[in-house]
Amino acid sequence: METDSVxxxxxxxxxxxxxxxxxxxxxxxxxxxxxxxxxxxxxxxxLGEEEAELADLREAIxxxxxxxxxxxxxxxxxxxxxxxxxxxxxxxxxxxxxFNPLWQIDQVDYLKLLVSEGFEVIVTGVFAYPLxxxxxxxxxxxxxxxxxxxxxxxYAINPSGEGGEIETIVLDGPIxxxxxxxxxxxxxxxxxxxxxxxxxARLVER
Amino acid sequence: xxxxxDLCFRPRSLSRREFVDPIAGILSRSGSDCQVVxxxxxxxxxxxxxxxxxxxxxxxxxxxxxxxxxxxxxxxxSERPILGICAGMQVIAAVFGxxxxxxxKIGLEGIDIVEETPLLGPPRRIEGYHLHNxxxxxxxxxxxxxxxxxxxxxxxxxxxxxSGIIFxxxxxxxxxxxxxxxx
Numbered sequence: 001m002e003t004d005s006v007x008x009x010x011x012x013x014x015x016x017x018x019x020x021x022x023x024x025x026x027x028x029x030x031x032x033x034x035x036x037x038x039x040x041x042x043x044x045x046x047l048g049e050e051e052a053e054l055a056d057l058r059e060a061i062x063x064x065x066x067x068x069x070x071x072x073x074x075x076x077x078x079x080x081x082x083x084x085x086x087x088x089x090x091x092x093x094x095x096x097x098x099f100n101p102l103w104q105i106d107q108v109d110y111l112k113l114l115v116s117e118g119f120e121v122i123v124t125g126v127f128a129y130p131l132x133x134x135x136x137x138x139x140x141x142x143x144x145x146x147x148x149x150x151x152x153x154x155y156a157i158n159p160s161g162e163g164g165e166i167e168t169i170v171l172d173g174p175i176x177x178x179x180x181x182x183x184x185x186x187x188x189x190x191x192x193x194x195x196x197x198x199x200x201a202r203l204v205e206r
Numbered sequence: 207x208x209x210x211x212d213l214c215f216r217p218r219s220l221s222r223r224e225f226v227d228p229i230a231g232i233l234s235r236s237g238s239d240c241q242v243v244x245x246x247x248x249x250x251x252x253x254x255x256x257x258x259x260x261x262x263x264x265x266x267x268x269x270x271x272x273x274x275x276x277x278x279x280x281x282x283x284s285e286r287p288i289l290g291i292c293a294g295m296q297v298i299a300a301v302f303g304x305x306x307x308x309x310x311k312i313g314l315e316g317i318d319i320v321e322e323t324p325l326l327g328p329p330r331r332i333e334g335y336h337l338h339n340x341x342x343x344x345x346x347x348x349x350x351x352x353x354x355x356x357x358x359x360x361x362x363x364x365x366x367x368x369s370g371i372i373f374x375x376x377x378x379x380x381x382x383x384x385x386x387x388x389x
Contacts, residue, residue, distance in 0.1 A: 072267075085313040085314075088266060088312050091267075092266055098265065099224065099265070101223040101224060103228060104224075104376050104377065
C-alpha cells in the first residue's frame with residue numbers, strides 16, 4: 001500500500017445474507033485470507049439490518065482504532081454513494097482518515113488491472129439477469145472480462161459487481177504471502193441467483 | 207494541456223486516486239491531455255504551460271492546503287480558465303479575500319443554480335455529491351452561481367474565467383468537467 005502500512009483487516013460478519021452494506025458470500029473465509037496476506041483480522045458480528053448495521057460498523061472501526069491505533073481506513077468503494085457516504089460519516093465521527101482509492105475507477109479497467117497485477121479472483125455469487133450458472137465459480141480473466149463488458153453494454157450490469165450483481169473472493173495476489181486453495185465447494189443456482197459455497201480451503205505456498 | 211493541481215496532504219498520496227485520478231479520467235475520456243502536479247511541487251512553468259487549470263478536492267480530514275494559501279497567489283494574476291473543486295474552491299475563495307469556515311456536508315443533496323453561467327447553465331436544481339468539512343464566504347465582487355450566501359455551492363469571478371464548485375463533479379456531474387474543457 002504505497003507508503004502507508006496496513007494494521008488490520010476489518011470483516012463485518014452479517015447474519016443477513018442480503019445486507020445493504022456488507023459482502024456476505026463466503027465471508028467466513030476472510031480470516032484465511034488475512035492469514036494469507038499476513039495481516040491481523042478484526043471480525044465483527046452484525047445482524048445486517050438496514051441502517052442499524054452502521055452502528056455495528058462504527059463499533060468495529062472504533063475497536064480497530066483502539067486495538068491497532070489506526071489513523072484511517074481504506075475501502076474498496078467504486079461507485080456506491082450509499083456505502084461511501086456512510087463510511088465517510090463514521091470516519092468523521094471517529095476522527096479517522098477515509099481512503100477510497102478505487103473511487104470512480106472504470107470498472108473494466110479495474111478488472112483488467114487485477115488480472116495484470118496477478119490477482120486470482122473467482123466469482124462466488126451472481127444476483128442479476130442474465131448472469132447464468134457458468135459465472136458461478138468462474139475465474140476472472142480476459143475472456144470473462146470481455147463477457148462482463150458485453151453485459152454492461154447490453155444490460156447495464158456493473159462489470160465489477162458494484163451494484164451487487166456479482167460477488168467474488170480473492171485467492172491470490174501480489175500482496176499474498178501464501179495463496180488460498182479451495183478444496184471443496186458447492187454450487188447453488190436458480191433463476192439468475194447463484195452462489196459458490198466454499199466448504200474446505202487451505203493455505204499453500206505460492 | 208490541462209493542469210490538474212493535486213491539493214492532497216502530500217505528493218503521490220493515497221488520496222490522489224480518489225480526488226485527482228477521477229478528474230484525469232474524465233479529461234482523458236473527453237480527449238484532453240492533462241498533467242498532474244502536487245501543489246507543493248507546482249512551478250511557474252507548469253502554470254504558464256497550461257491552457258486550463260483545475261484545482262482538485264481532498265479527503266474530508268485533509269485541510270493542509272488551507273494552511274499554505276501563500277502557494278496559490280499565482281491565481282490572483284492568472285488569465286487562464288481555472289476551476290476549483292471543493293478544496294480548490296476554498297483556495298480560490300481565500301486568495302480573493304473570502305473566508306474558509308467549518309461547514310461540514312457529506313452526501314448527495316439538491317443544489318440550486320441561481321445564476322446562469324457558461325459552466326453550469328441556466329438556473330435549475332441539480333443533485334451533487336458533497337464531501338467537505340469547510341465552506342466559504344463569497345469573495346468580494348464574486349458572483350453567487352449556486353446555493354445561497356450562507357451556503358455557497360458555486361461562484362464565479364466577476365471578470366475572469368475563474369469558477370469554484372464545492373461539490374464533487376466526478377460523481378453524477380461529470381458534464382461539468384467536460385463543459386469546463388469545452389468553454
